[in-house]
Amino acid sequence: MKTIHLALFGPGKVGSKLLEQLSISEEHLKKSSGINVKLILVADSSHALLNPKGIKSSWNNGFKSGAKRYSFNDIKDYFRENEFKNLVSIDTTASEDFPQKYIALVNAGSHIIAANKVANTLSSEFYKELRKELKRNNKKFIYETNVGAGLPIVETLRNLHLSGEKVTRIRGVFSGSLSYIFNKYSEDEKDFSEVLKEAGILGYTEPDARIDLSGKDVGRKLLILARELELNKELTDVRIQSLIPKQLNGDTSLEEFNKRVEELDLHFGSYKKDKSEDEVLRYVGELNAVSGELEAKLIKEPKTSVLGQIEGADNIFEIYTESYKDLPLVIRGAGAGADVTARGVFGDILKISERLN
Numbered sequence: 001m002k003t004i005h006l007a008l009f010g011p012g013k014v015g016s017k018l019l020e021q022l023s024i025s026e027e028h029l030k031k032s033s034g035i036n037v038k039l040i041l042v043a044d045s046s047h048a049l050l051n052p053k054g055i056k057s058s059w060n061n062g063f064k065s066g067a068k069r070y071s072f073n074d075i076k077d078y079f080r081e082n083e084f085k086n087l088v089s090i091d092t093t094a095s096e097d098f099p100q101k102y103i104a105l106v107n108a109g110s111h112i113i114a115a116n117k118v119a120n121t122l123s124s125e126f127y128k129e130l131r132k133e134l135k136r137n138n139k140k141f142i143y144e145t146n147v148g149a150g151l152p153i154v155e156t157l158r159n160l161h162l163s164g165e166k167v168t169r170i171r172g173v174f175s176g177s178l179s180y181i182f183n184k185y186s187e188d189e190k191d192f193s194e195v196l197k198e199a200g201i202l203g204y205t206e207p208d209a210r211i212d213l214s215g216k217d218v219g220r221k222l223l224i225l226a227r228e229l230e231l232n233k234e235l236t237d238v239r240i241q242s243l244i245p246k247q248l249n250g251d252t253s254l255e256e257f258n259k260r261v262e263e264l265d266l267h268f269g270s271y272k273k274d275k276s277e278d279e280v281l282r283y284v285g286e287l288n289a290v291s292g293e294l295e296a297k298l299i300k301e302p303k304t305s306v307l308g309q310i311e312g313a314d315n316i317f318e319i320y321t322e323s324y325k326d327l328p329l330v331i332r333g334a335g336a337g338a339d340v341t342a343r344g345v346f347g348d349i350l351k352i353s354e355r356l357n
């Protein structure tokens, strides 16, 4: 039996769903794959629950009362003192700061799995440094859920690229929340702000929905895919159309934005008026690997087109390559939500486990 020690950072919607899925599959994992998953840490931004012998699946009963305030140094000491074999840190936070600590985690003996997209969209210097440190420490970094949530996008693209297949273009709907929002908003007689709130409750938006509405989330995904193709790009190289009106942009705090979210209704009403009955709104990402251009923008699509037909929180990725020249390789399915994302992270745990002793 192979024991994998898991440290979970970010027990929010995705993180707690993952722990639920792991707990349900505990026996199945032991029997079918010979893997014993031992949860040795659960930490949110201020409190951490630590137990080197394994945290019970009922971890969330009184998490705040059982967990202790911590500093990042406490975590590094905990990892070093216990010398956990097959230690994997999972980042299901949406933190901009936590990913900057990945190198320290790797140096403290941990592999990394991330749903959080930030580490792969910081500067190229950080991107390269992280990979250098991973190699030096013989550690893995897997992040399939960075693009398309549970859909197999990152690995498919990497395999095509590494096998020498020339990927020329990727086009599609890369945002589950914007997909859901525009599907609902195009069909229903609801206000935009109401549909946005629904998307948040269903776990499709980022904790700060402005990351989705500003196009930054799609911009990040484009950059992650571009870097998989070894294109030397920064987030500032992505041409991004923001859907947030000026008065809610910039210095507005998240709390203030959430209070004033109804102000979006008029703004989005004009997008809706501007399209015909047989069209739908789609926020698309386009990566041209030949010219190196990356773009995220709102377009009108005929309802009958491939992009027009997607439903719910679906993503669709059309990948054009030398072999898939005229008819692209297409990957479609739910592109957001705690269940599918947690299942994708679970898949990453299995991938890492297969490579460890």
Ligand SMILES: NC(=O)C1=CN([C@@H]2O[C@H](COP(=O)(O)OP(=O)(O)OC[C@H]3O[C@@H](n4cnc5c(N)ncnc54)[C@H](OP(=O)(O)O)[C@@H]3O)[C@@H](O)[C@H]2O)C=CC1
Pocket (backbone or CB within 6 Å): 009, 010, 011, 012, 013, 014, 015, 043, 044, 045, 046, 091, 092, 093, 094, 095, 097, 098, 115, 116, 117, 145, 146, 149, 176, 203, 204, 205, 206, 207, 335, 336, 337, 338, 341
């Ligand atoms: N929802 C989806 O469909 C998808 C999400 N993702 C990614 O998954 C991540 C999680 O999303 P979601 O579950 O919706 O977010 P939530 O806001 O529900 O959860 C985030 C969790 O992270 C914790 N956290 C914040 N900062 C830190 C920190 N520095 N250290 C440890 N924990 C911290 C928060 O705790 P606290 O209460 O203390 O702030 C909270 O428990 C995001 O990065 C998102 O982009 C990726 C693909 C799809």
Ligand SMILES: N[C@@H](CC=O)C(=O)O
Pocket (backbone or CB within 6 Å): 146, 148, 149, 174, 175, 176, 177, 178, 204, 205, 206, 212, 217, 335, 336, 337
């Ligand atoms: N907020 C994201 C979640 C997955 O990455 C999205 O809407 O696609």
